[in-house]
Amino acid sequence: MNGDATKGILGTAFLYTNKDTVSIGVGTLLSGLIKHKIRPYELLEYVKNHSMVRPYIQGGEPVEYLAHLIPEGGYRSMPKIVGNGVLVVGDAAQLVNAIHREGSNLAMTSGRLAAETILLAREVGDFSENTLDHYRVKLMESFVGQDLKKYKDATHHFDKFPQYFETYIPMMNRAFSQMLTVDGSSKWEKQKKILRDMGSFGEKVKIAWDLFRAWKVMT
Ligand SMILES: Cc1cc2nc3c(=O)[nH]c(=O)nc-3n(C[C@H](O)[C@H](O)[C@H](O)COP(=O)(O)OP(=O)(O)OC[C@H]3O[C@@H](n4cnc5c(N)ncnc54)[C@H](O)[C@@H]3O)c2cc1C
Incomplete structure (x- = not known):
């Protein structure tokens, strides 16, 4: 889960389905938690209470709890x-x-x-x-x-430029949500709305440039 799950901090949340249990967790950069003054368990509670996640764990009991530093410096x-x-x-x-x-x-x-x-x-x-x-x-x-x-260079790049997780992933989530919601409007209209959401021409150029830089550090 990307975007809201980490409140825009670089990282992801996950939900793994096991045979008898589900494993749910959230991982972010320690520096991000410090900067946003969020404690790890607060972020986990936030994910657990998300409307998309809550139904999977409602009525369940925690059987194991773990906090661990992952050395992601690469x-x-x-x-x-x-x-x-x-x-x-x-x-x-x-x-x-x-x-x-x-x-x-x-x-x-x-x-x-x-x-x-x-x-x-x-x-x-x-x-x-x-x-x-x-x-x-x-x-x-x-x-x-x-x-x-x-x-x-990937982690350092995404850490240095927070717009990927703060702005682009939520923007992408909104775009997918619009495209995949059946509400009587045409895909053309939806596409126009998505492009409007991306801002002015200058902002679109900036997004394109950022995506190119992301592609460069990932390939
Ligand atoms: C929440 C979370 C989710 C993850 N998800 C994934 C995933 O989906 N896929 C993936 O590939 N990786 C994942 N990882 C990363 C993966 O778990 C680790 O990279 C991997 O376990 C590292 O193995 P290791 O043997 O080096 O260290 P560890 O698994 O940490 O093992 C080190 C062991 O040493 C023991 N130990 C420590 N100090 C001492 C001591 N002084 N004396 C004796 N024993 C000691 C510890 O108790 C521990 O058992 C995840 C990690 C976390 C925390």
């Missing part, structure tokens, strides 16, 4: 991941793809590559940084390194 925030006798994997190595909300698969792959490197080091009887560097090379060659590199 490629540019990665610490040194290899040293003499030490390898760093998963969240500790900042291996999180914030754009796709992935961390478990990166953590598991880094764990496997670290284990393979340790076996190799054991074979040659050398646990120095020089030998263990094999892990860093394999990690950066794998989808983990490739994906982190692909989105290396």
